[in-house]
Amino acid sequence: MNKITDKFFFGLGINSPFGLFTEYSKDWAGRYHAIESGVRTININPSLALRVNDKLSVGFGVNAMYMKAKLTNAVDQALITGGLVTTDGYAEVEGDSWGYGFNFGVIYEFSKDTRAGIAYRSELSQHLQGDLKFDVHPALGANPAFQNREVKANIDLPESLSFSVYHNITERLAIMADITWTNWNTFNEIRIKNMDGSTASVTTTNWKDSYRYSLGLTYSAEKTRYRFGVAYDQTPIPDAEHRTPRIPDESRTWLAAGFGYSFSKNFNLDIGGAYLFVKDPHINKVATPTNENNLRGNLKGTYDANVKILSAQVAWIF
Numbered sequence: 033m034n035k036i037t038d039k040f041f042f043g044l045g046i047n048s049p050f051g052l053f054t055e056y057s058k059d060w061a062g063r064y065h066a067i068e069s070g071v072r073t074i075n076i077n078p079s080l081a082l083r084v085n086d087k088l089s090v091g092f093g094v095n096a097m098y099m100k101a102k103l104t105n106a107v108d109q110a111l112i113t114g115g116l117v118t119t120d121g122y123a124e125v126e127g128d129s130w131g132y133g134f135n136f137g138v139i140y141e142f143s144k145d146t147r148a149g150i151a152y153r154s155e156l157s158q159h160l161q162g163d164l165k166f167d168v169h170p171a172l173g174a175n176p177a178f179q180n181r182e183v184k185a186n187i188d189l190p191e192s193l194s195f196s197v198y199h200n201i202t203e204r205l206a207i208m209a210d211i212t213w214t215n216w217n218t219f220n221e222i223r224i225k226n227m228d229g230s231t232a233s234v235t236t237t238n239w240k241d242s243y244r245y246s247l248g249l250t251y252s253a254e255k256t257r258y259r260f261g262v263a264y265d266q267t268p269i270p271d272a273e274h275r276t277p278r279i280p281d282e283s284r285t286w287l288a289a290g291f292g293y294s295f296s297k298n299f300n301l302d303i304g305g306a307y308l309f310v311k312d313p314h315i316n317k318v319a320t321p322t323n324e325n326n327l328r329g330n331l332k333g334t335y336d337a338n339v340k341i342l343s344a345q346v347a348w349i350f
Contacts, residue, residue: 039082040080040082042078042081043078043079044078045079046076047074048072054069055067055069056277064106064107064328067105069103069278070103072100073098076096077095078094080092088141090136091136091138095132096132097132097133097189098130101185103126104123104124107166107168107327109171112172117169121178122166123167125233127163127184128160131158133153138150147197147198148198149194150195151193155189155191155215155218158187158188160184160187161182161184162183163181166180181226182227183227185224190216191218192215195211195212204253208247210244210245214241214243216242216268217268219239221234221237234324236274238274240270242265244263245264246264247261247262248260249261255293257291259289262285265284265286266283267282267311275313275315276317280313284310285309286307286308300349302347305340305343306339307341308340312334317332318330
């Protein structure tokens with residue numbers, strides 16, 4: 033944050049709020065559902081803050097988010113040709129877009145030791161456009177369904193609302209807590225359309241709202257800071273039927289720790305690590321002659337999941 037006046041401040045944040053990458057071998061059992069899935073975002077977030085009085089501060093920002101997505105899967109040529117072609121073909125779709133939204137927050141200081149805040153981030157719609165490409169046997173190449181072409185897809189990234197509290201227990205020890213609601217029920221499907229509006233492929237997700245609960249402690253010495261935290265992060269995926277191998281997510285519990293060192297009042301180093309205990313995700317995709325899994329086949333199984341995170345940050349305040 034840069035000070036404009038005694039009451040107004042300007043800030044600029046650049047981050048990646050949404051993203052994923054999963055990759056399987058080309059001969060795995062679920063290759064007709066997914067092989068490679070990649071989503072990358074860059075969010076540019078300029079903001080203004082106003083200190084209304086000694087207790088109340090408010091802020092507002094706008095978001096310009098770039099998204100790039102790539103999805104690949106195998107094509108069961110044997111099923112489509114009745115066994116005339118026994119090798120697999122492959123499909124790849126790639127696209128990108130810009131989307132725009134806003135965020136705002138309020139902080140109220142009840143005393144010098146206690147403050148609470150509310151932060152809201154709006155829904156952001158992405159209208160991706162790109163190309164669908166096939167690598168299939170010439171016997172399928174004449175079929176319009178397997179012709180390379182331009183495609184599009186709409187994705188609504190969810191709004192979220194957070195409530196947090198910070199309290200100094202002693203001069204050096206502070207406790208903080210946070211509850212975040214994310215409106216994932218806007219994410220009902222991944223539908224890729226041809227440019228004429230017809231459907232090229234669809235994956236039904238039917239995600240639901242999710243909540244994240246966290247609790248943390250910070251111990252501060254003269255130049256060092258020690259941080260410890262625990263959180264429970266609820267999955268938005270409702271059941272094994274709607275879990276896709278592209279996003280085999282489940283609810284998870286975080287254990288985290290961090291260390292910070294201030295070389296000066298303007299130059300800080302922070303490192304942190306977390307281990308996520310993930311409930312083993314179950315998947316159960318059933319194919320019928322009339323549903324979206326018709327050409328993808330059945331897929332049933334269990335993932336053995338855990339996550340390890342290590343991060344580092346250098347902050348230069350000027």
